[in-house]
Amino acid sequence: MKNYYFNEDHELFRQGLKDFLNKEVVPNIEKWEEEQRIPKEIFKKFGDMGYLGLNYPEKYGGIDADFFYAVVFTEEISKVFSGGFMAAFAVQQFMSSPYLMKHGSDFIKEKYLTKAISGDAICSIAITEPNAGSDVANIRTTAVRDGDYYIVNGSKTFITSGVYGDVLITVVKTNPNEGFNGISLLVIDRNAEGVSATKLKKLGWHASDTAELSFDNVKVPVENLLGEENHGFFYLMDGLQLERLVGAIGGYAGSEAALDYSLQYMSEREAFGRPINKFQVLRHRVAQMASEIESIKYFVYHCCRLHAEGEYVVKECSMAKLLGTELSDKVMYQCLQFFGGYGYMEEYKMARMFRDSRIGTIGGGTSEIMREIIAKMVIDDKSYQKSTQTPIINTKATNGSANGSMNNKTNNQKTTTMSYESTFNTMKEKAESAQPLGSVLKLNFGENRIVIDGTNGANNVTGDDIDANCTVDVSLDDFTSMLNGDLNPMGAFMSGKMKVKGDTGVALKLQTLFS
Amino acid sequence: MNTNYFTSEHQLFRKSLRDFLDREIVPHIDEWEEKGEIPVSAFNKLGQMGYYGLGFEEKFGGMQTDIFYTIILVEELNKCNSAGTAASLLSHPTLALEHLSKNGSDFLKTKYLEPGIAGEIIGCLAISEPQAGSDVSNIQTKAEEKESYYLINGAKTFITNGVKSDFYVAAVRTGDKGYDGISMMVIDRKSEGVQTNRLKKLGWHASETAEIAFDNVKVPKENLIGEINKGFYYIMEKFELERLILSTGALASAEYALTYGLQYMSEREAFNRPLNKFQELRHRVAQLSAELECLKAFNYQICQALQQKEDVTKECAMTKLLCTEFMDKLSYQVLQFFGGYGYMEEYKAARIFRDSRIGTIGGGTSEIMREIIAKSIIG
Numbered sequence: 001m002k003n004y005y006f007n008e009d010h011e012l013f014r015q016g017l018k019d020f021l022n023k024e025v026v027p028n029i030e031k032w033e034e035e036q037r038i039p040k041e042i043f044k045k046f047g048d049m050g051y052l053g054l055n056y057p058e059k060y061g062g063i064d065a066d067f068f069y070a071v072v073f074t075e076e077i078s079k080v081f082s083g084g085f086m087a088a089f090a091v092q093q094f095m096s097s098p099y100l101m102k103h104g105s106d107f108i109k110e111k112y113l114t115k116a117i118s119g120d121a122i123c124s125i126a127i128t129e130p131n132a133g134s135d136v137a138n139i140r141t142t143a144v145r146d147g148d149y150y151i152v153n154g155s156k157t158f159i160t161s162g163v164y165g166d167v168l169i170t171v172v173k174t175n176p177n178e179g180f181n182g183i184s185l186l187v188i189d190r191n192a193e194g195v196s197a198t199k200l201k202k203l204g205w206h207a208s209d210t211a212e213l214s215f216d217n218v219k220v221p222v223e224n225l226l227g228e229e230n231h232g233f234f235y236l237m238d239g240l241q242l243e244r245l246v247g248a249i250g251g252y253a254g255s256e257a258a259l260d261y262s263l264q265y266m267s268e269r270e271a272f273g274r275p276i277n278k279f280q281v282l283r284h285r286v287a288q289m290a291s292e293i294e295s296i297k298y299f300v301y302h303c304c305r306l307h308a309e310g311e312y313v314v315k316e317c318s319m320a321k322l323l324g325t326e327l328s329d330k331v332m333y334q335c336l337q338f339f340g341g342y343g344y345m346e347e348y349k350m351a352r353m354f355r356d357s358r359i360g361t362i363g364g365g366t367s368e369i370m371r372e373i374i375a376k377m378v379i380d381d382k383s384y385q386k387s388t389q390t391p392i393i394n395t396k397a398t399n400g401s402a403n404g405s406m407n408n409k410t411n412n413q414k415t416t417t418m419s420y421e422s423t424f425n426t427m428k429e430k431a432e433s434a435q436p437l438g439s440v441l442k443l444n445f446g447e448n449r450i451v452i453d454g455t456n457g458a459n460n461v462t463g464d465d466i467d468a469n470c471t472v473d474v475s476l477d478d479f480t481s482m483l484n485g486d487l488n489p490m491g492a493f494m495s496g497k498m499k500v501k502g503d504t505g506v507a508l509k510l511q512t513l514f515s
Numbered sequence: 516m517n518t519n520y521f522t523s524e525h526q527l528f529r530k531s532l533r534d535f536l537d538r539e540i541v542p543h544i545d546e547w548e549e550k551g552e553i554p555v556s557a558f559n560k561l562g563q564m565g566y567y568g569l570g571f572e573e574k575f576g577g578m579q580t581d582i583f584y585t586i587i588l589v590e591e592l593n594k595c596n597s598a599g600t601a602a603s604l605l606s607h608p609t610l611a612l613e614h615l616s617k618n619g620s621d622f623l624k625t626k627y628l629e630p631g632i633a634g635e636i637i638g639c640l641a642i643s644e645p646q647a648g649s650d651v652s653n654i655q656t657k658a659e660e661k662e663s664y665y666l667i668n669g670a671k672t673f674i675t676n677g678v679k680s681d682f683y684v685a686a687v688r689t690g691d692k693g694y695d696g697i698s699m700m701v702i703d704r705k706s707e708g709v710q711t712n713r714l715k716k717l718g719w720h721a722s723e724t725a726e727i728a729f730d731n732v733k734v735p736k737e738n739l740i741g742e743i744n745k746g747f748y749y750i751m752e753k754f755e756l757e758r759l760i761l762s763t764g765a766l767a768s769a770e771y772a773l774t775y776g777l778q779y780m781s782e783r784e785a786f787n788r789p790l791n792k793f794q795e796l797r798h799r800v801a802q803l804s805a806e807l808e809c810l811k812a813f814n815y816q817i818c819q820a821l822q823q824k825e826d827v828t829k830e831c832a833m834t835k836l837l838c839t840e841f842m843d844k845l846s847y848q849v850l851q852f853f854g855g856y857g858y859m860e861e862y863k864a865a866r867i868f869r870d871s872r873i874g875t876i877g878g879g880t881s882e883i884m885r886e887i888i889a890k891s892i893i894g
């Protein structure tokens with residue numbers, strides 16, 4: 001069945017991302033799992049590619065693409081066989097930094113958001129405390145105003161990226177006499193004086209560091225307050241919708257990866273003289289799981305569309321989170337069974353998939369809490385309103401084709417446009433020293449063009465209008481911005497500034513010409 | 516549920532259909548359940564209203580509507596609290612007429628499809644046999660070619676509307692063993708040598724289910740549907756829509772049942788509070804609602820894909836499997852919400868429960884769905 005949610009541009013983006021993950025992430029997973037830490041440089045690499053600011057305005061270095069790019073991103077990071085890796089990047093872009101965007105002042109955006117997007121700062125969201133998990137309104141960490149500072153005291157636990165991270169979006173009580181009406185969000189530097197962290201040992205998610213944090217008279221400048229004082233609880237409820245969608249995507253996408261991985265194994269492993277994929281009970285289990293994965297996936301897409309259209313879909317997001325994460329537990333359990341004893345060994349990936357999945361129904365609101373929310377809405381007709389805050393994070397609907405440029409430099413001082421001749425010469429120089437493309441790529445500027453013919457063992461650059469495997473329509477202006485490094489090619493493509501026709505794989509190689 | 520699938524025209528259609536059903540069908544349901552069948556006049560009325568023409572050629576009295584009108588018809592009929600009534604009233608257009616419209620000659624369309632759309636005559640689809648249900652390729656009812664007719668001998672069973680139908684769209688063996696020896700033909704029920712018998716069953720009481728015997732029945736040659744020995748493929752082709760209709764019906768019944776259960780839970784008290792205040796029951800409702808919403812989204816998506824003529828064999832098997840199994844689970848749990856009353860005919864939970872149980876069997880069992888899906892995924 002055709003997928004109605006993604007267009008060609010999304011798929012091209014997916015391909016580029018997959019290539020990137022296969023190069024930068026997959027070969028290192030084992031090591032990161034072992035060391036229980038993801039190196040900082042990898043965040044930077046993601047930032048450089050524009051992957052950490054998919055739905056953020058260009059002004060802060062974002063890409064300003066539609067929400068389904070975020071869906072693609074989440075799907076793919078869920079398929080690298082490390083829930084811990086996925087967690088760190090999901091928290092970075094979808095669970096912590098959105099609060100900076102939605103509720104942060106210009107000062108906060110400049111200071112923190114731009115770094116979250118560029119990958120220079122690793123962000124955490126610190127809600128949970130030793131004595132308050134599901135019951136968020138009951139948190140005890142206090143922030144007491146003292147002149148230009150808040151003095152923060154208390155502790156947090158289970159905080160993803162809290163050990164090696166840089167920025168803690170911390171949920172505090174600014175009015176301890178109130179429940180959810182006394183909660184605020186503060187941006188706290190992880191290395192501020194008085195903040196200390198202990199790394200927790202855990203069942204799975206080994207690549208992700210999980211911290212217990214203690215705050216001992218930590219001085220936080222008042223300008224680090226997000227939004228208004230005592231409004232924090234509502235900001236959280238708002239932000240949790242995205243978090244839940246991301247959890248749901250992780251659930252079905254991880255399940256898909258596990259099932260594919262199992263199918264491969266089942267076609268190779270033999271028992272009683274036949275491949276095990278010939279045994280009817282196993283086949284039927286595959287059929288059942290595939291059906292459930294497919295149905296939940298389409299439901300989540302449906303919810304994502306509503307979310308992207310700006311609807312506040314609390315019920316649907318809670319349903320999606322509940323179903324997606326419970327599905328994953330079931331699928332991992334059964335897939336491990338397909339591997340027999342090997343499923344229990346670290347040599348194969350099922351053991352990790354199984355233990356990594358188990359957190360899904362707990363983090364980001366437990367399954368029981370999801371059912372509480374759904375029950376209130378279905379049985380008691382309760383409805384939830386969006387907190388009235390502007391600006392809202394960019395959740396443009398898909399296919400609306402993003403507008404604006406994809407500049408991922410914050411201080412966007414556009415270099416003056418080069419002439420066609422000098423562009424041509426620069427490209428010629430770059431192409432001739434790069435790996436041959438193996439095919440013909442045409443850059444069409446309307447009036448004139450640059451054609452790179454890489455079929456004869458070298459990249460031959462001309463201005464002749466010959467047939468090409470792939471044609472890229474782009475304005476000379478935008479193209480020179482790319483050459484100057486002011487415009488990210490991937491971003492230009494996602495925003496529709498660059499239109500690709502023909503073999504899109506060839507266009508992907510354009511990136512190599514710029515580096 | 517907020518969907519992109521229904522326009523305001525669809526909504527208008529739904530509303531007028533609902534009015535019609537509430538007026539003409541719902542008041543008689545209990546009586547029909549009791550009697551074990553639906554009167555022919557009910558079919559006549561649906562035909563007169565044009566509901567049997569959805570999606571069929573205008574030339575024969577139909578309306579070239581999109582699939583979502585058919586889906587609305589299926590949904591609303593399944594919200595009358597008698598899945599048997601829905602099955603009986605729907606099998607005429609969605610099984611019998613569909614085959615005629617897709618593969619029948621103009622002669623057959625004029626003779627059977629046109630009056631069928633008008634609701635003047637009733638048809639049914641007769642495939643299953645005492646010795647061949649899941650394994651359609653194994654049907655035995657024989658059609659011997661004579662000079663000017665086919666001579667039919669054999670038996671069919673579990674045929675919905677088999678006693679009252681005017682004609683059967685029947686699968687018969689015209690060739691060798693296996694897939695390639697099966698043809699579809701129209702057999703008049705009043706032909707000499709046709710005998711029918713109504714079967715007693717667990718649920719679907721308003722729907723009459725028959726076994727049929729053919730003893731040297733003569734069928735004119737022009738009653739052959741499409742090409743000879745292509746019957747198996749025609750049946751497989753039609754399974755996509757048939758399964759989508761079954762999954763849609765299951766979901767509509769589920770929604771109806773859950774709403775009904777919620778109403779009861781808000782009224783009934785235990786330990787001094789309404790049932791709907793007990794967390795355990797609330798969470799069951801939450802879980803069922805989540806699964807229901809999820810399956811609806813999936814099912815509609817497949818309807819749209821079928822409308823756009825995509826190959827959705829696998830997806831239709833998936834949704835049929837999931838939705839009918841879900842309905843069994845839901846009907847079991849909804850009955851539980853009612854306690855002892857759930858077991859009594861005074862409330863609707865008992866009927867909902869027994870009617871649901873056929874879902875995972877008719878139109879291809881759950882096991883057969885999993886076979887299809889496994890084949891398409893694993894090979």
Ligand SMILES: Cc1cc2nc3c(=O)[nH]c(=O)nc-3n(C[C@H](O)[C@H](O)[C@H](O)COP(=O)(O)OP(=O)(O)OC[C@H]3O[C@@H](n4cnc5c(N)ncnc54)[C@H](O)[C@@H]3O)c2cc1C
Pocket residue numbers: 091124125126127128132133134135157158159160161202205210359362363364365366367368369372
């Ligand atoms: C690996 C990991 C990473 C995490 N990362 C973060 C992070 O980055 N930031 C952060 O703030 N938090 C994080 N968390 C914390 C997570 O959000 C909490 O664990 C979760 O919200 C549950 O809270 P709790 O553990 O205190 O469980 P509790 O609230 O104590 O719940 C215990 C059990 O009681 C059930 N329960 C609670 N209330 C009800 C009720 N009303 N009805 C029925 N059952 C109920 C729960 O469902 C659960 O089964 C992380 C947790 C883990 C394990």
Ligand SMILES: Cc1cc2nc3c(=O)[nH]c(=O)nc-3n(C[C@H](O)[C@H](O)[C@H](O)COP(=O)(O)OP(=O)(O)OC[C@H]3O[C@@H](n4cnc5c(N)ncnc54)[C@H](O)[C@@H]3O)c2cc1C
Pocket residue numbers: 606639640641642643646647648649650672673674675676716719724873876877878879880881882883886
């Ligand atoms: C109320 C009702 C109305 C019906 N209406 C019609 C109608 O209008 N027209 C019509 O033609 N038919 C109709 N049917 C028949 C229905 O389609 C068949 O009952 C169904 O296809 C199953 O066939 P069977 O009953 O012969 O079961 P069998 O094929 O005998 O199957 C028995 C069991 O074996 C399992 N099984 C079979 N093959 C396999 C396999 N390869 N692997 C694993 N398990 C397998 C089945 O799943 C099932 O659990 C109706 C049935 C009922 C109950």
